[in-house]
Amino acid sequence: MIRLSQLTKTYGSGSLAVPVLRGIDLEIGDGEFVAIMGPSGSGKSTLMNIIGFLDKQTGGTYSLNGEDVKQANEKQLAGLRNKHIGFVFQQFFLLPRLNAQKNVETPLLYAGISKKERTARALGLLNKVGLKDRTGHLPSELSGGQKQRVAIARALVNQPTVILADEPTGALDSKTGAQIMDLLTELNREGKTVIIVTHEEEIAAYTDRIIVLRDGLIVEDRKVTS
């Protein structure tokens, strides 16, 4: 359960202060499938960074599963990212010299999981995303869609609370993009909370709830009726 109240984020200070988020009140329950939309400069990326513990808010509160995370220091933020957040990026961000399996294992390395269990979990998830035969391939030997599947497997490997996907189909053709969205939808059906940041209506349409940001404020929060 994610709860944001009167969350603000300001870059710089004094006369140079640029407010990016100006008081966000938002609740995302477990198992929701949410799209955050908005034009560039609306603050949606900043919001995602704060939800993903990559950045800290200037004001207001952020609680995850009832716990206020305002006091967390940098090390604790790293731990929260590792434990609760599974990132999926537009540019995949796979480590180029590690094969698919090793890429998926990376978050487990930082969680201090034993090698045996790392291997088992990584192989299991690669199987789940349909890359059973590609576990030993380097990212350069995979197609865009396959790379994003590896990234999704990596996002899932630490059994996070939330999957945060930033324009997950932005670098893919529409057919492959649709397959990735199907995969994310399936994960949501299995109970995962999935938050997607996108500016494409078509992508947002896969989700159950659309939140629209403009100038640092939520201007729309609606259920998607299919």
Next chain:
Amino acid sequence: MNLWESFTLALSSIWNHKIRSILTMLGIIIGVSAVIIVVAIGDGARQQMADDLFSTDENAIPLYFEQTTYEENGEMMWVEPPAVTGEQLDAVKEVAGVKYVLGTNSGWGTMNHNEHTADMEIIGVDNQYFIAKDLTLLEGRRLNTRDNDSYSRVAMIDSLTRENMFAPDEEAVGAIIDINDNPYKVVGVYESTLPPEFRHMEEFSNGQMLMPRTLISMMFGSPEIDTINVIAEQPDNLTETGFAAAEKLTELTGSEEGMYVAEDMSAYVEEFDSFYMTITLFISSIAGISLLVGGIGVMNIMLVSVTERTREIGLRKALGATRGQILRQFLIESVTLTSLGGLIGIGFAALVTAVLALVLPFSPIINPVVVIIGILFSSMIGIVFGILPANKASKLSPIDALRYE
């Protein structure tokens, strides 16, 4: 992520940039190998020198007469060493720690035999000499007390003389040889103890000869004993034993114008050591500069690596890597790089010393302490010069790092 995983990650990163890594390590390789090679050469030379000084008799020390008065009535004075007798030497033998006291004299004679002619050193000895020097008798008999007492015109030849001056099937024992145109009888043949480097010299190429020292004294008009060597029971106490024996001999001879002293061989070694220490320090400081420059090179390349891998660092942070974990990863990478350089340097040094052993007249000896210091030092360089880049990497903000193009 445990240490071993960080280490394998570091190795794969180094392996992926082979040429760059080798070039970066070069300063470390040169520095470490230079120190090891120089110290190995020095230790080898020192060992060789010690062997040369002590080789003939590891536990023998010569006594010589040193005059204490140089002037008489304003004029320079030369003090003759007192005549030393066999009885006096027997008394010196009683000094604690002394095993044997060898009184010898020597002369050079021209030997003629079978139409061979050779100039040869003849050592005048007593009956103890053979046992004290641990010589090996090959044919015939040793010289005995009677030979000395009766001025017997007998000689023992060594294996080199036997080989060069006698036919292989010729009976050497009992043969009459000519020395300075006088006949002497060969009574025994012993294994030559001349060091190999002496055998190449013309004057020693035909070996040496042993005769009763009384006979030598008569032949050459020299004192019966002009060279005194003390053999100690314990080689470790050689110098002390030598000085004690010298003191006793001075007392026995009762000379007022001079005294016997022991020649302190270790002084030569010490002198060499201090000379060699200077060279070692000099080379080590040059090697130190090489290591310093190497370290700066490592720092430079690590900074480049951090910049190149900004996105990787950002991603790793997003996946949950803490600042400490990133710091450790880069630090281990730089330590691995420099330690590897140190190891290659050691390997290179081993190779060079092996080649030098073939070329030099002595074998360089690799000092394990220097090798260990080399490894520790190169690892330390990795830490010192890796801190800055590793710290820079750990401080990158994940958002900025992920956005980095």
